[in-house]
Amino acid sequence: MAAVADRVFSGVQPTGNLHLGNYLGAIKRFVALQESHECIYCVVDLHAITVWQDPVELKRHIREVTAAFIACGIDPKAHIVFNQSQVSGHAELAWIFNCVARMGWLNRMTQFKEKAGKDRENVSVGLFAYPDLMAADILLYRATHVPVGEDQKQHLELTRDIAQKFNTDFAPSIAGHGHADGYFPLTEPLIAGPATRVMSLRDGAKKMSKSDPSDFSRINLTDDRDTIAGKVRKAKTDPEPLPTEEEGLKGRPEADNLVGIFAALSDRTKADVLKDYGTAQFSAFKAALVDLAVDKLGPIGAEMQRLMAEPAAIDAILIDGADRARVIADQTIAEVKDIVGLVRG
Numbered sequence: 001m002a003a004v005a006d007r008v009f010s011g012v013q014p015t016g017n018l019h020l021g022n023y024l025g026a027i028k029r030f031v032a033l034q035e036s037h038e039c040i041y042c043v044v045d046l047h048a049i050t051v052w053q054d055p056v057e058l059k060r061h062i063r064e065v066t067a068a069f070i071a072c073g074i075d076p077k078a079h080i081v082f083n084q085s086q087v088s089g090h091a092e093l094a095w096i097f098n099c100v101a102r103m104g105w106l107n108r109m110t111q112f113k114e115k116a117g118k119d120r121e122n123v124s125v126g127l128f129a130y131p132d133l134m135a136a137d138i139l140l141y142r143a144t145h146v147p148v149g150e151d152q153k154q155h156l157e158l159t160r161d162i163a164q165k166f167n168t169d170f171a172p173s174i175a176g177h178g179h180a181d182g183y184f185p186l187t188e189p190l191i192a193g194p195a196t197r198v199m200s201l202r203d204g205a206k207k208m209s210k211s212d213p214s215d216f217s218r219i220n221l222t223d224d225r226d227t228i229a230g231k232v233r234k235a236k237t238d239p240e241p242l243p244t245e246e247e248g249l250k251g252r253p254e255a256d257n258l259v260g261i262f263a264a265l266s267d268r269t270k271a272d273v274l275k276d277y278g279t280a281q282f283s284a285f286k287a288a289l290v291d292l293a294v295d296k297l298g299p300i301g302a303e304m305q306r307l308m309a310e311p312a313a314i315d316a317i318l319i320d321g322a323d324r325a326r327v328i329a330d331q332t333i334a335e336v337k338d339i340v341g342l343v344r345g
Contacts, residue, residue, distance in 0.1 A: 007037065144188065203217070228298060
């Protein structure tokens with residue numbers, strides 16, 4: 001079986017409070033990719049439980065991410081939307097990759113070091129092996145492309161390393177089963193455009209995060225129009241007017257962040273935004289950003305609220321997506337088992 005040309009896979013963890021950073025850094029790009037690729041979008045609930053989750057909240061968060069996908073414009077009929085745990089192939093392939101990946105590779109993962117901190121002995125094995133599961137998520141569908149931000153590039157590089165090692169380790173068996181050019185593709189990254197790393201509205205040096213104690217540090221996707229407007233108006237700035245050139249944003253993190261948000265929401269570059277608003281005071285620029293943010297994000301929040309009020313309808317989308325994903329996944333698992341030498345019925 002040849003890998004499908006231009007198949008995209010990506011996922012979002014259901015850990016609650018999706019915000020502007022999630023939208024601009026990931027979901028907005030997911031929507032655009034539907035026009036040019038076959039897309040598989042996953043709510044990665046198995047990744048979420050690498051740290052303890054409240055079972056009631058976890059279900060709500062799985063449905064919330066699904067609602068965000070739909071509200072932002074992902075079409076679950078034309079493409080596949082599902083939650084990871086409904087397709088057992090993710091866990092099966094992750095175990096095989098646990099036996100392919102090397103400890104040294106995982107020990108170098110920056111995100112594990114950051115999340116585990118100094119208390120490595122007490123974190124879950126799942127948190128350590130998380131990148132192998134991520135590789136399995138992608139390669140289970142033999143995806144050719146993954147949209148990634150800067151913080152996920154290392155994990156995609158590991159995915160490519162695992163694919164290459166599997167193809168090398170089992171090269172004779174792979175060829176014997178009719179795959180002359182290797183079995184798994186070396187998945188390529190799709191790096192997003194402006195404002196892929198959205199910073200806090202209260203501190204331009206910190207990434208926008210759901211864990212920030214101040215709700216004014218972020219715009220939640222469920223925020224209504226008035227709340228969005230209020231948060232933009234109260235966003236931290238500096239006393240200088242906006243520069244006319246992008247170079248002038250250096251050393252001005254809050255200005256850089258707000259210009260980047262405007263650029264991403266309007267599908268323009270920072271340079272283009274500064275052509276219109278260079279020399280403007282922040283009061284005028286924020287007024288324009290309020291109008292833009294409310295226009296773009298207000299309908300998303302309203303639609304998410306409507307969808308969340310119908311959990312059975314969301315569950316039906318996830319079940320349908322999982323059924324369709326399983327058709328692809330089951331074929332991959334069967335072929336991988338044959339390649340590795342496992343006996344199956």
